[in-house]
Structures are given as structure tokens and as C-alpha cells.
Amino acid sequence: MNNNNRRGNASGKGGNDRKKTGGNNSRPGSNSGKPSFDKPGFGNKKPYGSKPHDKFEKKTPATPKATKPSDELRLNKYIANSGMCSRRDADLYISSGNVKVNGQVVTEMGYKVKLNDKVEFDGTTITPEKKEYLLLNKPKNFATSGDEGKDMRNVMELVRMATKANIQPVGRMDKNTTGLLIFTNDTDMIRKFSLPNQKSFKIYQVSLDRNLKFEDFEKIAGGVTLDNHRLMIDEISYIENQPKTEIGIKLRTQNVKVVRAIFEKFNYDVLKVDRVSYAGLTKKNLPRGIWRFLTEQEIINLKNIK
Template sequence: MRLDKYLVECGIGSRKEVKKIIDNKLVSVNDKIISSSKENVDEEKDIVKYRDEIIKYKKFRYYILNKKGGYITAVDDPKDKTVMDLLPEWVIKKDLAPVGRLDKDTEGLLLLTNDGQLNHRLLSPKSHVDKTYYAELEKDISEDNLEKLRNGVDIGGYITMPALAEKIDDKKIHLTIKEGKFHQVKKMLEAVDNKVIYLKRISFGKLKLDDMELGEVREVNLEDII
């Protein structure tokens, strides 16, 4: 692979920016300063450094974010702040996109990747990936209404799949669903005459929020996801 392409793929900059970096002798391969963008590198064996820091090549990258409220799940938006604004500088953003979405006011676990095939796979209706939410409610929830959530409720012409609904206390629950319909958790609670006042996703498939701080980002591996 050409050195300039390698650096672009690693998120160092655009092709034009990378050429300038190389011209300024800020890149080395196997501890040898390289001055040509056309230099070929072996992404599996060669050690590439930019400003003396090793730049590791990964075709696909996977990050989990503990999303803050007030940010929309999108790559860009002309009006609102997006989850991309929450990502620190060390995250390589080239072709990065969120997997699915969390509502603007919803917090919690969001996966971002440049692996389009995985993104499609996880969002496919056939996949039925478990998503667990912590929800605080406007009113006390009865065991009868919890049972309705477990069996499936009508959220506007669509009957939800069976869910796991666990009561934490009178106004707090854990709800695990397999679909990802628009505003699904909120609509499910409305279907049992209640309202979500706070919502946080705490797991997505094998991924768990655990002790991540609000706004924190972690890089994960493919085997952590599937």
C-alpha cells in the first residue's frame, strides 16, 4: 500500500494534508524518514510512525460511546450537535458512523464503526440483537403492565416482540428489546399508560456500558461485539 493511502486510511488527514506531512519529513517507516508519498509499505509488517508515534493500520475500527443527552445520532447535522462532536481527537473518524440510533435526549451505549457490513448485519431485522435500557417512569408500573411489555404491545399498528421487563422499583425498570423501532421504548411505555422521563441504553448485544463515564469512548474489537 502507498504510504499516503496508509496514512489517509489511518485518519491522519486528507491526501493533500498527508502529502504535506510527508514532505515535512514527519513520517518514518522502520525508523527511516520517508520523503515520498509513493513509498510502499506493508501494513502487516512495517512500523510506520508520525511525529515518533506508531500509527497502526486497521481496516475496520470499532468504538463504543457513552452518549450524553442533547446530541443527535448522526454523522453531521446543519442544526444540532451530533455524537461525532463527543468523540475525542484520538478516535479515527474516517468513514465512521453510528450503528443504529439513540434519541437526542437518550443517554447510553452507542457503537460506531467504519465496518459497513457489520453495521448492516447488526441492524438487520433478522438479527434480533438484544438492547437493554434503564428507564425512569412518570408513574408507578404494575406487574400487570410489566407482563404486557413482556408479551408485546401495540405501538401504532406494530406489535412488539416479547421483551424482558424487570422492575427495579415502582418507577424504574430494565427493558430488553430485540427490535429498534423509532422511539420504541417510549412508545411501549405509552402503550401501558405510562411515560419515560429518563432513558439510558446499558447494553447492546455483547457490549455493556458497565463503568463507563458519561461521554467516555473506548475502542473495542470485533470479537467483543459478535
């Protein structure tokens, strides 16, 4: 570790079990000489008592009846599961008369539908989907939106064979930024991680055109003002055993463009930004351009983030 490292290496949480690997059959490549951000570092009593006893008659306890899973679903959840919007927004559409069930307008809150009912949302017939959660190690020259030029390839190409669900990326990432990107059809999660006050940690490796001066390192570590807003830096470090052009930085902001703006403010050209950790997820065993499904525990962890 470089002695000038003020706050230590940025680190994400450790390895995640892989349920399924998609994309292609590429073998994981080695990242020799690359920094390792994925090492750990950031992160019914049984009732008892005497049984009732009847001296005249021994009673046999009734066998509990097996309960069948309900085939009914609240209408707002049905809509949210279809990927159209969140439950909260679905309630607004329902109350406004924009939802039909079997041809009839329904405005009742809490209305339940069966899975074989025909539900129309704003004139479009919809079906509920199982929630899917994918993690992609995004390569360069893929955009997350369609407004970066007609010739630009879209990240959806990389995950199109993963599921039939209507998944979309969580947040935006420009074509030149690489690294971790979550995809899901869970509209509540997409909305949560897109809020400007979302406080989950993201860790980036930044490559600069020249060595980061120690005085600039110190200034960035103390916080940076961008567009009249003060941005606090959780951690910054020189990457161990790498040139001082390689910087690790840990932030809570959702906007990837902020990472470039920090260093450009001090007149450095940013050659590369790689997101190596996102809300506790890391790139371990996930080569560039490859995706995998999140584990159940990883999904729970994401949902528990405030």
C-alpha cells in the first residue's frame, strides 16, 4: 500500500455464488496486475406446557387442512409484476379508470384478479411476470439508452437470451464506462436505485492521463463541489502496485458522470471508468461481457438497502 494512501483501498464485499452464467462460453480471463476491490472489508422457541386432559374422553386433535395457494392477486401487484410501473403508480392508474379487467373498468383499491383474467393497462393487455435479477459486467461501447446514436450497440443485446421477462437496466451508464450493471423487471427496485438520495456504495477504478498529484488527491479526499453541490468522497486511494494514474474511489452517488467530473475539475483527462462494486455486489468470477443471475441472498440484501 502506498504510504500516501490517506484512507486505504476502496473495497467491496466478497464473492457471490453464481446461479447461472449467460452471454457466451468465454472462459474467465485473468486480471493479473489489476486491483482487487472484491475482498471483504467494508462488509422460535417451541411453546411448552401441560396438555389439556379430559378424564372422561380422550380427544384426537383435528388434522390441519392443507391450504391451497391462492390464484388471486391484488390488481396493483398484478400490474407491477407485469413491469408497467410500481404498485404506487398502479393505484393512480386504477383510480383514474385506466385499468380494465375482463373488459370492465375497475377503480376499486385492493381489487383482486385471477391469473387467467384479462387485464388491460392503459389500453394494453398485460401479464404478470416472475421477478428476475441479473448482474452484467458491461464492456465498452454499449449504451444503456437509445439516444447515444443509431450506430451505438445497446446493453440489451448482451442479456437478451437470459430471460423472456421485460427486464431493463437499473440506472444509466454511458458507452465508455464499464463494469457492474443490474437488470431487473422489478419496477420498485429500479425506482429505488434511481432516486438521487439513494445511499448504496459504488466503487470505481479510474484511469487518468497522468499521475494524480498528492495535493489533488488530498483535495478530492476532503470533498468536491460540483455545480454548487458539495460531494463527499467516502474513500479514495492509489491502486497498490499500479502507476499513480490508477485511482480507486468510493461514492454513494448514482450518477456515473460525477466520477469523471471529479477528476476533470482538477484538469485530468479520464481515460477509463470501471465500476467494480455496486451496492455490495462485485465482479468476482464475472468476466467482461458476461452476466449471471443474482442469488436469493443478494436480492434480499438489495431490497434491504435504504
